[in-house]
Every structure is written in structure tokens, then in C-alpha cells.
Amino acid sequence: MEKQTRRKFIASTLALTAGAAVSAQSLMTMETQNKKQLAHHVFFWLKNPNSKEDLAKLLDGLRSLRKIETIRALHIGVPADTEKRPVIDSSYSASELMIFDDLAGEKVYQDHPIHQKFIADCSHLWDKVVVYDSMDV
């Protein structure tokens, strides 16, 4: 092992031991590699916001996206119970947050058959979608 690899290896092992693998590793790697990742965050407003069944279908659809190989991290969420403040928009039904290595990775995702199937299967469930694509600076 060359020196840098060994250092990373040891750091990774320590992080796992400490039970904080994602975090320490993510922060370290982002900073040391100075990698400009892309965050793709999509918010969905259901046509029937009170339908637990429709929400479950949408969440299942979102989970199917996990198999797309260029997705580096995926969070599927619902509004969190943080302190209410006027600047917080918690009116959406569900959200999907994906991290890609670069623009090309996001393009592969957009065109991927699994993503196209998700849209075909689930788009009747929502009546509004807002997307934010942010590139690391």
C-alpha cells in the first residue's frame, strides 16, 4: 500500500470503529479529494396529500431508483419535525436527494430505464415537482 492509501485505510477503519463511518469518511474524502459533487434534490407534492397509500406508492417508486449505478448517496425523506419557522417549506409530501460525482452521472440517471419507469409508474400521483440541482463550490 502506498502511503496515502494506507492513511485512508487506517482512517476508514478508525471511523468504522467509532461507529461514525458515513460522516467522518464523507467529510474527509470531500475535503481531501476536493471533488465537486452534484446534489440533485427533488420535492414532490401529491395530488392526494392525505392518502397514505399514494405516499407509500411514491416512496416505493423512489426506492426503486437506488439501483441506478451513478447515484453515490440517496436520501428519501418526508418533512422533518424541526422547529416551525416561516422560511421552512414543509408543504411537500416526499423528497429525494441524490449525490452524483458529476454532471455526467446525473445525465445517466435522467436517461436510465429505471428512472423512466419510475416516472411512467408514479407521475400520476403528484401534481407538483420542484428540482434543485446544486454543484459543489
Added chain:
Amino acid sequence: MEKQTRRKFIASTLALTAGAAVSAQSLMTMETQNKKQLAHHVFFWLKNPNSKEDLAKLLDGLRSLRKIETIRALHIGVPADTEKRPVIDSSYSASELMIFDDLAGEKVYQDHPIHQKFIADCSHLWDKVVVYDSMDV
């Protein structure tokens, strides 16, 4: 090493070898630990959206937040150059995406002196902020 730890250890080593540490590690750990993390995503619209100086000040302020100990991952971004689509909002000037372990971690961040200093130093720069807090499901 017990079996699960060893499996994680090996997987981690493989991920590092493949040069995809953040991603593989994040996905694996999120899935195996079934951890419900919180994504806190904030979008800022500058009062002077064409001022590179104001953008630089805001980005510097956002970078100062990195020291807050409950932040598990931090992406500071600007609108990405993805394909233009009507659902994409790229009108903001800068964004901050943070991952916390839980609601308590986000509360520590909100009340933290470094965060309060950021608001005091930088809030004159923006005229709109939108926040989305999403809890993993």
C-alpha cells in the same frame, strides 16, 4: 472481529480501493444501520444576484459553518449546469446542504454560536431564504 464488522471492514476496503469511498460507504452504512438522518437544505437568493463579491462573502460565511460538530456532511453549492427543464429552480444564488444524525443534531446547529455569527454577518446579503428539512424514511 465478529462477522458483520469484518464484512463492513472488507467492504470499506474495497470501496476505498475502487476510489469511491464516500458513496459506497454512505449507501452501505445508511442501509445496514437503518439510520434516519436529517437533510437540511437551504437556498439563498442574494439582494445583488450579480455581485460576485456578495456571493463570495456568502460562500465564505457558509464555509465557516463547517466547524459545527453535529454536521455529518456539508455541501455548499451554486446552481448546477444540468439540462434546463421547467421543474428546475435555478434562480437561487447559493445553497447549503447539511446532513445531521437526528433532530437533536440540527437543533445544536441552529443554536450554535458559529451559526448565529454567520446570520449576524451575512443576513444583510440575502433577500430570500427557503429551507427544506427532510427526515429519512
